[in-house]
Amino acid sequence: MNTLANAAPSQAASSDEAELALQVRIKAGHIIEDQSEMTTRYRKVLEETMLIAADLELSTLALYYKALQTAPTLEDKISVASAMQDELGHAQVMYRLLKGFGYDTEKLVFERDPSEFKTFYLVQHQPQDYVACVVYMLLGDRAGYTTTRDLEESCSYGPYARSLRKVNFEEQFHVAHGEKWTRFFWDMSSETRARVQEAIDHAFPMSVMWFGTPDHMKKRTDQIAYSIRGQSNDELRQRWLNEVVPYCESVGIKVPAHFDKELGQYVLHYEMPILLDEETGKWDYTTVSWEEKFAQWKKGGPTKLSCFQRIQNDVWGSDLW
Numbered sequence: 001m002n003t004l005a006n007a008a009p010s011q012a013a014s015s016d017e018a019e020l021a022l023q024v025r026i027k028a029g030h031i032i033e034d035q036s037e038m039t040t041r042y043r044k045v046l047e048e049t050m051l052i053a054a055d056l057e058l059s060t061l062a063l064y065y066k067a068l069q070t071a072p073t074l075e076d077k078i079s080v081a082s083a084m085q086d087e088l089g090h091a092q093v094m095y096r097l098l099k100g101f102g103y104d105t106e107k108l109v110f111e112r113d114p115s116e117f118k119t120f121y122l123v124q125h126q127p128q129d130y131v132a133c134v135v136y137m138l139l140g141d142r143a144g145y146t147t148t149r150d151l152e153e154s155c156s157y158g159p160y161a162r163s164l165r166k167v168n169f170e171e172q173f174h175v176a177h178g179e180k181w182t183r184f185f186w187d188m189s190s191e192t193r194a195r196v197q198e199a200i201d202h203a204f205p206m207s208v209m210w211f212g213t214p215d216h217m218k219k220r221t222d223q224i225a226y227s228i229r230g231q232s233n234d235e236l237r238q239r240w241l242n243e244v245v246p247y248c249e250s251v252g253i254k255v256p257a258h259f260d261k262e263l264g265q266y267v268l269h270y271e272m273p274i275l276l277d278e279e280t281g282k283w284d285y286t287t288v289s290w291e292e293k294f295a296q297w298k299k300g301g302p303t304k305l306s307c308f309q310r311i312q313n314d315v316w317g318s319d320l321w
């Protein structure tokens with residue numbers, strides 16, 4: 001038997017052993033501080049996680065642009081602008097970490113093809129006015145905050161977990177801003193109340209899907225095995241529902257979910273997945289196949305590419321106002 005043929009499986013076995021040994025150390029509470037401690041697989045999963053998080057933060061810059069333009073008062077403009085500034089700061093924190101992993105951040109942000117950025121369906125839909133923007137903060141920023149809180153609490157890469165303290169501190173403000181002004185517009189007039197409900201109806205199912213497919217479908221669990229994150233998709237979704245649904249109920253906003261006492265958890269009033277009609281902006285609550293849902297995600301929402309095209313090409317400045 002030739003020696004090369006022997007070498008390949010034993011190398012694979014030793015790398016598998018190294019991966020398992022790292023998983024065991026991490027499960028025992030070990031925090032990784034240096035790249036030299038990382039295995040190939042760990043590093044790959046961590047980099048993928050940080051890159052998606054960085055892209056998501058960056059996409060919000062263009063996401064809130066319309067709300068910034070149409071915010072009714074100067075105070076509202078300032079609060080949207082400062083949230084956008086926060087998000088850019090979050091993106092910067094994450095791209096800077098990636099720089100330490102050998103990425104060229106200039107190229108990542110300004111020269112990467114927009115189709116290569118990885119974002120979620122929710123942030124590929126731009127809130128069309130200030131009311132929709134505060135509803136997005138209530139639901140969408142909270143979805144992001146749910147993910148980044150879990151990363152801060154659980155991520156086994158110390159520098160990343162610690163960098164999220166500031167991020168989460170600011171996200172808390174975005175969510176609180178969303179809560180305060182959603183309630184304000186709900187109480188302001190019948191027109192603004194209808195607008196709040198319309199924005200909730202549009203954003204709620206997208207926010208539910210922020211956390212991805214149900215746990216029984218998820219094939220890759222490396223993020224959990226290496227404690228890059230602590231909670232599963234369904235656990236994070238429950239955490240989000242546990243905060244959003246009682247808030248909405250306290251205001252009087254209708255949402256398609258409630259707490260099921262017998263099951264001891266929140267349940268949706270529809271079975272995932274469902275499709276959004278991009279023409280009307282309305283959801284069809286008929287359950288479809290996951291293939292159909294994946295096709296909708298692949299196609300993406302209206303600002304999937306344009307938000308990055310805008311960041312890469314626009315002349316920013318007076319046009320914003």
Ligand SMILES: [Fe+2]
Pocket residue numbers: 057086087090144167171
């Ligand atoms: Fe953020």
Ligand SMILES: [Fe+2]
Pocket residue numbers: 087141144170171174
């Ligand atoms: Fe935010």
